[in-house]
Amino acid sequence: MPEFPGGEDSLLKFLRLNYVFPELSDDSIIEGKIIIEFVVDKEGKITNAKLAKGIGSRCEKEALRVINAKPRGKQGK
Secondary structure, rough: EEEEEOOHHHHHHHHHOOOOOOOOOOOOOOOOOOEEEEOOOOOOOEEEEEEEEEEOOOHHHHHHHHHHHHOOOOOOO
16 A cells, blocks of 8 residues: 555645645534545555545645645555
8 A cells, every 4th residue: 555654644744844734714613524535546646536525615725735745655566
């Protein structure tokens, strides 16, 4: 399986540090999961990232941005 540099804990830390919640109006309460599908290529790079399930907000665009910014990891076999 492909692996993020430093393992799963490092991946979660990367996501927490790099995801910037978009500013929303004060009465907006948004909850839910955003699911992004992607492929890890032979070099460990993310390709074909797309939204599989969203919550109808600008949060989806930010999630795609962060996934596409992820550094290369260990390639899968």
